[in-house]
Amino acid sequence: MKSGTEKPTARSESEFLAVLGRQPRISLAELECLFDDVRLVAPYLASFRLLPNSPSFRAKDGSTIPDIRRLGGSLKLARPLNISPLDFLRSLPAKGKITLGVSDFSHGAKSFVAEKEALRLKKALARAGRAVRVIPNKKSAVLSTATTLHNRLYTGRGVELIKHNQAFYRVIAVQDIDAYTARDQTRPARDAKVGMLPPKLAQILINLCGNCPAGSVLLDPFCGTGVVLQEGALMGYSLQGSDLDARMIRYTRQNLRWLSEKQINYNRQNPLDNIGEKQLKSGFQEVEESGHFEDNEGTKKSSVAAKMPPHTSIVAQNAEKVNSKNKWGDDLLNLASATEVQRLENWVREGDARSFQWRQPIGLVACETYLGPPMSQPPAEIKLKETKQECKGIILGFLRNLAAQIQPQTPVAIAVPAWLRPDQGYERLNILDDIRNLGYNVKSFKNLEQADLLYHRERQVVAREIIVLRKE
Numbered sequence: 001m002k003s004g005t006e007k008p009t010a011r012s013e014s015e016f017l018a019v020l021g022r023q024p025r026i027s028l029a030e031l032e033c034l035f036d037d038v039r040l041v042a043p044y045l046a047s048f049r050l051l052p053n054s055p056s057f058r059a060k061d062g063s064t065i066p067d068i069r070r071l072g073g074s075l076k077l078a079r080p081l082n083i084s085p086l087d088f089l090r091s092l093p094a095k096g097k098i099t100l101g102v103s104d105f106s107h108g109a110k111s112f113v114a115e116k117e118a119l120r121l122k123k124a125l126a127r128a129g130r131a132v133r134v135i136p137n138k139k140s141a142v143l144s145t146a147t148t149l150h151n152r153l154y155t156g157r158g159v160e161l162i163k164h165n166q167a168f169y170r171v172i173a174v175q176d177i178d179a180y181t182a183r184d185q186t187r188p189a190r191d192a193k194v195g196m197l198p199p200k201l202a203q204i205l206i207n208l209c210g211n212c213p214a215g216s217v218l219l220d221p222f223c224g225t226g227v228v229l230q231e232g233a234l235m236g237y238s239l240q241g242s243d244l245d246a247r248m249i250r251y252t253r254q255n256l257r258w259l260s261e262k263q264i265n266y267n268r269q270n271p272l273d274n275i276g277e278k279q280l281k282s283g284f285q286e287v288e289e290s291g292h293f294e295d296n297e298g299t300k301k302s303s304v305a306a307k308m309p310p311h312t313s314i315v316a317q318n319a320e321k322v323n324s325k326n327k328w329g330d331d332l333l334n335l336a337s338a339t340e341v342q343r344l345e346n347w348v349r350e351g352d353a354r355s356f357q358w359r360q361p362i363g364l365v366a367c368e369t370y371l372g373p374p375m376s377q378p379p380a381e382i383k384l385k386e387t388k389q390e391c392k393g394i395i396l397g398f399l400r401n402l403a404a405q406i407q408p409q410t411p412v413a414i415a416v417p418a419w420l421r422p423d424q425g426y427e428r429l430n431i432l433d434d435i436r437n438l439g440y441n442v443k444s445f446k447n448l449e450q451a452d453l454l455y456h457r458e459r460q461v462v463a464r465e466i467i468v469l470r471k472e
């Protein structure tokens with residue numbers, strides 16, 4: 001677009017754009033499982049449409065928009081501008097200064113070109129008597145999630161325009177990185193030895209099970225410290241967890257109780273009053289940090305985060321209507337009810353995933369399985385062979401046991417280990433055929449291959465391969 005008056009091609013009201021995360025194909029897989037007509041439009045951009053049961057809410061203007069709080073893999077959401085950027089900016093409420101940033105996703109876009117676009121708009125608006133503060137692009141043509149979030153460039157007179165070739169979009173929501181950090185780092189029971197699943201990845205695993213009805217029972221048979229269950233509760237699922245290690249069961253209970261108390265403090269009620277303290281207290285003070293897996297994606301401890309409630313909404317239209325009293329209220333946080341918390345003893349239990357009998361019904365299964373021992377160096381050949389064998393036995397034993405207890409078509413999303421080799425490639429378990437032989441279909445995706453579903457940070461020794469299944 002050269003001038004502020006040229007009109008971009010009109011696009012449908014129902015189209016949305018997602019800015020994809022660090023591993024864009026994994027973000028894309030998540031979108032494919034929740035939305036319609038998902039297409040990769042640039043390496044870090046995907047377009048999609050809502051399905052009737054996609055995670056969404058009604059915005060202030062009456063339109064239905066996707067709920068970014070439930071998407072672990074999308075950094076920002078945007079809508080196409082069907083008028084020129086200048087006309088759009090002119091249409092904003094007349095009072096007060098506009099804060100404007102531009103992210104340019106066009107191939108080879110340079111930071112100064114993105115900023116020039118913002119400055120051009122600022123100049124044109126100045127002629128019409130509107131004041132604009134431009135957010136500098138610094139070193140990148142794309143503004144970071146933190147810049148968008150902390151400058152509130154998704155609401156009111158805060159505007160981030162996304163440019164891709166000739167098309168412009170307006171950002172409508174941004175991922176609340178501070179809330180993820182707080183959920184990850186301020187929960188009371190953490191244990192680096194079992195691996196610390198980033199909350200975003202836990203959300204992705206749950207979402208890979210598709211749009212399951214609210215209240216469906218989410219099972220994590222390797223629940224560890226409970227990250228999947230914690231995220232599942234926040235997404236409105238009922239929960240069931242088990243783990244071989246009694247200490248992990250205590251940690252999960254401690255973390256879930258903490259989470260529900262956070263909500264309750266916000267609601268200024270105390271439905272936990274009736275719960276026997278003795279029942280809930282055992283082992284709650286134990287915290288172990290032995291630091292082998294260092295995998296807290298993008299979650300640096302910040303003083304801001306430490307002060308924040310662990311789940312603070314950032315969706316613009318909603319955030320504005322929320323007052324401090326209902327920040328954790330039902331419309332923002334579908335935490336499984338206090339009644340669920342009271343049934344804690346029943347739904348988180350000690351047991352071996354290869355033989356445990358879970359409570360029925362089971363609506364969806366999402367977990368990070370046993371990943372083998374923590375490693376800081378690529379393992380020697382013999383150690384790798386031994387570890388692979390051990391993990392394969394546990395994972396296939398679990399899937400065999402599970403197949404006998406779930407209904408056909410029940411979705412199952414698992415993260416299994418893969419190990420860094422000295423040649424910097426990853427050694428996978430290669431268990432897809434074994435899994436099919438147990439009576440599962442392995443999901444195939446439109447926009448990506450199974451090989452893309454490897455979640456890791458650079459040079460991370462134990463990576464996670466994601467596998468999405470449905471019982472036949």
Ligand SMILES: C[S@@+](CC[C@H](N)C(=O)[O-])C[C@H]1O[C@@H](n2cnc3c(N)ncnc32)[C@H](O)[C@@H]1O
Binds near residue numbers: 352
């Ligand atoms: C990688 S950790 C999962 C961590 C978890 N996602 C969390 O949020 O902390 C794997 C867990 O599997 C458990 N485990 C190992 N073998 C098991 C088995 N046969 N049955 C059930 N749990 C098992 C371990 O105790 C450990 O807590």
